[in-house]
Amino acid sequence: xxxxxxxxxxxxxxxxxxxxxxxxxxxxxxxxxxxxxxxxxxxxxxxxxxxxxxxxxxxxxxxxxxxxxxxxxxxxxxxxxxxxxxxxxxxxxxxxxxxxxxxxxxxxxxxxx
Amino acid sequence: xxxxxxxxxxxxxxxxxxxxxxxxxxxxxxxxxxxxxxxxxxxxxxxxxxxxxxxxxxxxxxxxxxxxxxxxxxxxxxxxxxxxxxxxxxxxxxxxxxxxxxxxxxxxxxxxxxxxxx
Numbered sequence: 001x002x003x004x005x006x007x008x009x010x011x012x013x014x015x016x017x018x019x020x021x022x023x024x025x026x027x028x029x030x031x032x033x034x035x036x037x038x039x040x041x042x043x044x045x046x047x048x049x050x051x052x053x054x055x056x057x058x059x060x061x062x063x064x065x066x067x068x069x070x071x072x073x074x075x076x077x078x079x080x081x082x083x084x085x086x087x088x089x090x091x092x093x094x095x096x097x098x099x100x101x102x103x104x105x106x107x108x109x110x111x112x113x
Numbered sequence: 114x115x116x117x118x119x120x121x122x123x124x125x126x127x128x129x130x131x132x133x134x135x136x137x138x139x140x141x142x143x144x145x146x147x148x149x150x151x152x153x154x155x156x157x158x159x160x161x162x163x164x165x166x167x168x169x170x171x172x173x174x175x176x177x178x179x180x181x182x183x184x185x186x187x188x189x190x191x192x193x194x195x196x197x198x199x200x201x202x203x204x205x206x207x208x209x210x211x212x213x214x215x216x217x218x219x220x221x222x223x224x225x226x227x228x229x230x231x
Contacts, residue, residue, distance in 0.1 A: 043202065090157070
C-alpha cells in the first residue's frame with residue numbers, strides 16, 4: 001500500500017531535549033516536505049527536499065533541521081525544542097513534477113513543556 | 114508572495130444542507146488551485162483541483178470553479194452528510210526555482226472546520 005508513515009504519532013517532551021520525528025514513504029517520490037499545522041494559520045512549510053542530499057528552507061525553518069540521506073526517509077530534528085514548537089506536524093511526499101498532488105502522513109502531535 | 118484566504122469557521126450545518134466555503138487567492142501568474150480535506154485524526158487528502166481559469170474541479174459531490182476575474186475558488190456541495198465533517202483547506206500551487214530546478218510549492222489557507230449534524 002502506498003503510504004507516508006510518521007513516528008511517533010504523539011510526543012510530549014521538555015524544553016531543550018533533542019528529538020527526531022521520522023518520516024518514510026514507499027512511493028519512490030523525489031519531493032518530500034515538512035509542515036506544521038497551527039489553529040488559524042493553516043499549514044506552513046518548514047523544510048523541503050527535492051531529492052537525496054538536496055534540502056532547503058520553507059517558510060518557518062527556525063529551530064528545525066532536516067536531512068535526506070536516503071530517498072525514502074526525511075527526518076525532522078528539533079535540536080533544542082521550545083514550547084512555541086508545540087504543534088501538529090505533517091510529512092508529505094510527491095513526485096517532483098506535479099508536487100501539488102502531495103501525499104500526507106497521519107501527523108505527529110508534539111507538546112513541548 | 115502568494116497567499117490564500119478562506120472564510121472563517123467553524124461551519125455547522127444540518128445533514129442535506131447546502132455548503133459553501135469561500136476561498137480567494139493572491140498570486141502572480143496563473144496558479145493551479147486545490148481543495149484538500151483532513152478527516153479527524155488523519156493527514157490531508159486531495160479532494161479536487163482546477164488547473165486553469167473556468168475549470169471546474171469535482172469529486173465526491175463537491176465542486177469548485179476557478180474564477181480568475183474574482184481570484185476565487187469557492188467549494189460547494191449541494192447536500193452534505195455527517196461523513197463530510199472535516200477540515201477543508203484551499204491551496205494554491207505555484208512554480209518556484211531553486212538551483213536551476215523548477216518545482217511546485219503548495220500554499221495553504223488557514224482551513225475551515227465543517228461539522229454536519231444528523
